[in-house]
Amino acid sequence: MERRSAIKNLGGILLLPSLGFNVAQDLKKPVLRIAHITDVHLKNEFGAPDKFIKCLHHLQSQSPKVDLILNGGDAVFDMNKENIDNINDQWKLMKDTMKNESNLPIHYCLGNHDIWWNENSRNEAFYGKKYSMDQLGLAKPYYSFVKAGWKFLILDSVHLDIDQTWYIGKLGDAQFEWLEQELKTTPGDMPVLVMSHIPILTALLMIEENVVNKWTMLGGDMHTDTAKIINLFYQYPNVRLCLSGHLHMRDKVIYNNVSYICNGAVSGAWWKGQRRETVPGYGIVDLFSDGSFEESYIGY
Numbered sequence: 001m002e003r004r005s006a007i008k009n010l011g012g013i014l015l016l017p018s019l020g021f022n023v024a025q026d027l028k029k030p031v032l033r034i035a036h037i038t039d040v041h042l043k044n045e046f047g048a049p050d051k052f053i054k055c056l057h058h059l060q061s062q063s064p065k066v067d068l069i070l071n072g073g074d075a076v077f078d079m080n081k082e083n084i085d086n087i088n089d090q091w092k093l094m095k096d097t098m099k100n101e102s103n104l105p106i107h108y109c110l111g112n113h114d115i116w117w118n119e120n121s122r123n124e125a126f127y128g129k130k131y132s133m134d135q136l137g138l139a140k141p142y143y144s145f146v147k148a149g150w151k152f153l154i155l156d157s158v159h160l161d162i163d164q165t166w167y168i169g170k171l172g173d174a175q176f177e178w179l180e181q182e183l184k185t186t187p188g189d190m191p192v193l194v195m196s197h198i199p200i201l202t203a204l205l206m207i208e209e210n211v212v213n214k215w216t217m218l219g220g221d222m223h224t225d226t227a228k229i230i231n232l233f234y235q236y237p238n239v240r241l242c243l244s245g246h247l248h249m250r251d252k253v254i255y256n257n258v259s260y261i262c263n264g265a266v267s268g269a270w271w272k273g274q275r276r277e278t279v280p281g282y283g284i285v286d287l288f289s290d291g292s293f294e295e296s297y298i299g300y
Contacts, residue, residue, distance in 0.1 A: 028288070032148040035059040035104075036283035038072030038197070038245025039265030041113065042094050043086075046271035048077075049093060051280070055266050056101045058300035059282055066284070068147065069104050072245040072263070073111025073158075073197030077270075079132070080117055087116065091135045107145070108136045111197040111246065112158045112167050112220070129156075142175050144182050150193055150287050151186050153179065157198040157223060157244075168219035169198030176228070183236045191291035192239045198222065199244040200229055201260040204251050207276075221247065233258050240291055243283065248275035250297050263297055 037055065042048055059066055076090035098106065114132040129141055141156035156175060161168045171179065186192060194200070200223045206215060223229065233239045234256050241259050248265040261283065268280030279299035286294045 030286035031289050032150065032287040033064055033067050034070055034285040034287065035066045035068070036070045036072060036243050036263055036285060037266050038263055039074040039111070039248055039267055041074055041077045041265070041267040041270055042097070043077035043090050044093055048267065048271045049097060051271065052097060052266060053101050055282060055300045056097070060102065060104065062284065066104060069102070069106040070195055070243065071106055071108045072195060072243060073109050074113040074245070075108065075111065075136070076114060078113045079115060080113070095135070107152070107154060108138065109154045109195055109197055110141055110156055110158055115158060117160065117167070142178065148287065149190065149289055151190050153182055153192060153194045155179070155194060155196040157196040161219065166220065169221070169223040170225045171229070176225070180232060183232065183239070186238065188238055190238060191287070192236070193287070194239065194242040196223070196242065196244050198246045199260065199262045200242050201226055201253050201255060202244070202247065202251055202262045203253050204247050204249050204262060230256065238291065241285070241293055249278040261295060
């Protein structure tokens with residue numbers, strides 16, 4: 001009887017590590033797997049359609065499977081240097097490709113090449129952001145949604161400079177107030193992922209060639225309101241990750257426990273090979289329930 005009781009107790013003791021292992025495995029299982037594609041620059045040249053299809057098939061063959069695509073902007077090649085017929089063709093190609101070659105849900109943000117700022121056509125109905133928003137099904141150029149216990153904030157980082165002739169990276173007062181309110185009303189235990197087209201913070205501007213005694217940083221290459229945004233994020237520790245593109249190169253900066261990841265372009269160097277040391281590719285991000293994440297960059 002005593003031996004049988006001892007064995008029973010021993011079995012209970014042996015069972016505990018097994019239960020603990022299963023719990024640990026469950027905690028390590030991601031609640032959401034995201035593919036971050038950016039700077040596709042799609043048009044019917046350079047073999048771009050076939051290469052983009054290859055990218056879409058590649059990311060959909062990942063194991064574990066991808067649940068959601070985040071498109072970081074510059075979906076089409078360039079609205080500013082095309083006439084309206086070519087622009088319409090680019091967007092039709094993009095929408096047809098996504099419809100026919102991908103079965104994943106997708107969320108978009110605007111890139112600078114998605115916006116038609118042709119100064120000679122201000123009176124046209126498609127001037128500015130509305131045309132692109134209609135193509136992407138966006139009611140607003142910035143928005144939020146919640147999925148799998150994570151809050152997603154999709155920003156509009158492309159705005160005309162004060163001289164109205166070129167773009168810079170910033171939020172503007174109205175969008176910053178919206179961002180502040182979104183963070184304020186998000187539960188403190190809900191992790192936050194931010195996506196912008198232009199990087200909020202990046203080290204890539206420091207690798208320019210032919211630097212003599214100083215670096216030149218243009219307002220169109222990184223947000224000009226970086227300090228203001230970082231200060232806001234510092235007040236909300238649940239902001240974990242900021243994804244961007246725009247520079248067609250890959251880097252990762254961690255500041256105040258926020259990871260700022262700029263991923264390379266699907267188009268690489270605008271469909272002419274790799275952009276410096278970054279091959280054409282996309283990001284994979286695994287999000288976990290505790291607010292942690294794992295990420296990698298994959299060439300397709």
